[in-house]
Amino acid sequence: MTAPDVHAEAVVVDGLQINNWSAEVLKELQAGGIHGVNATCAVWEGPTETLRLIGDWCQLQAAQPDLVRLVTSSAEIRQAKRDGHVGVLLGFQNTSPFADDYRMVEVFHRLGVRIAQLTYNNQNMVGGACYEPVDAGLTRFGRVIVAEMNRVGMLIDLSHVGNQTSLDAIATSAQPVAITHSNPTWFVDSPRNKPDEVIRALVERGGVIGCCLYPNVIGGSGTTLPEFCTMVARLCEQVGVQHVGLGSDCTRDWGQDYVAYLRDGRWRPTDQADPPRWPQWPSWFTGPADLPTVTEGLLAVGLSEDEVTAILGGNWLRLFDEVFPGTRSGA
């Protein structure tokens, strides 16, 4: 098959996007042949703010019934492909929507949230994070949250989590977990990427890591498509192709104020003299519509059609099938 045919045949799932969602942006996903996406609806937000962001999704689905479908299973993602919709899995990049209340895990699960990252950059009540100088590991509350996510069937994401907390979460979780959008540190040595120890532990428990296209974790916009795809292929050799996916971390249609919010939240004043700026994306991947180019690149570095199909979505779908039913063993 040609690369476009491989892409068109696959059920394509993006492990994470954090766009300023709209019909226009959803059409970019359609153009990229994406059928399922973990769409971030909380980074720093608490419970009430998150309810409103979920409300935004309800409104967008009602306004665009032929474009977007809120989904909670791999079956619904497969159906979205058949219907020409983008299937949206609601996801959190922080446990801030749970505040200090373990019961919020079930509450947000009932609202359709299926993926939650334990911490976002900074330490919280649950555990340590990738940008803190020290990580004390999963806390007492963190252990309750992990058990509760296992019970209701919510996928644990470790992308921005600290390494010790990641290892603790992998060891504690009764279910496989995910790194939805990070690369190995051997590719780019960033606090946002993962050392072999964490990737190995994740894989041994059946988890999936989504290779990430965000400029800061691939070494900047100068990194080439073959360099990125060679990294993906090498990671597949290292851990097994069944544990590798993609999580583009697309950030479409945000102003510069939003990157300052992501970095500084409300936890520190933004340096007005030198505010954070969005990085430049590589020319070969500027947004969701460019995903077929990545498929082409993966085939070009020698991955097979079956391997690329697994990376494009098959592995995420298998993980969702395993985790989303939950263990239901009681809190």
Add this chain to the structure above:
Amino acid sequence: MTAPDVHAEAVVVDGLQINNWSAEVLKELQAGGIHGVNATCAVWEGPTETLRLIGDWCQLQAAQPDLVRLVTSSAEIRQAKRDGHVGVLLGFQNTSPFADDYRMVEVFHRLGVRIAQLTYNNQNMVGGACYEPVDAGLTRFGRVIVAEMNRVGMLIDLSHVGNQTSLDAIATSAQPVAITHSNPTWFVDSPRNKPDEVIRALVERGGVIGCCLYPNVIGGSGTTLPEFCTMVARLCEQVGVQHVGLGSDCTRDWGQDYVAYLRDGRWRPTDQADPPRWPQWPSWFTGPADLPTVTEGLLAVGLSEDEVTAILGGNWLRLFDEVFPGTRSGA
């Protein structure tokens, strides 16, 4: 002077009480000759819930103008003594009311809050806590919060904070800090009490530690008045009397549900088969009205009238004078 005279002459400040506040309870403080108290108005609560608890205080002051005065300075506490009122300093036992927003420090300072403990039992965004197995120290957000508390003039309390975070906070703070209600671990080895290393660092920076009467940190209700007062006297010898106060941790008029809330918050389910219960208080100190008995005990173990006066309130007032004006050096 007789012990009652020493007590009556002193300006008496209790470093912390967490009662179910009412006119009846305030009258117990009056009976105990207490003129100033750090009254807890948040343990697990977030911003909105805390606003309501401050609203409760506004309502209680309006209903009991001859009994209670919300105060924000040692001068107002001295005035409360002259007027026969109980001066109430609004205080937090957690930084949960600040949520993830450093600007809430100034907002709550404007509402009269003058004391905040960095963490309550469990790790949070600011730092580690006394009941967590590991303490990673003061976080990036924690450093912002400490600087902001210094700037606006809000006293940092370390009573339930982890030891590493306590040492970091003491080293980071531009102002002296407090342990409002804990004892040395050499008296009772509890996670809630403080090792010499922490007490020494606190004292070297001009802080004050309030010896605590809560049964669990004095070794149970069987501990005698002379045993408690000997501990206070020995601590004065160790660190200097000017660094020692009292923080009774009185818990008047709560049902058993409230101790379960303190322990478990909303972060884990309460064990219904064996729910937390309030401990029994010693016969010689069952509530605020018994504070004159402690004065008697302190004099009986050989502390001078001046020393007891400093312990009863003078040291807290000096610390308030030093910290509450703030550094105002900008965030």
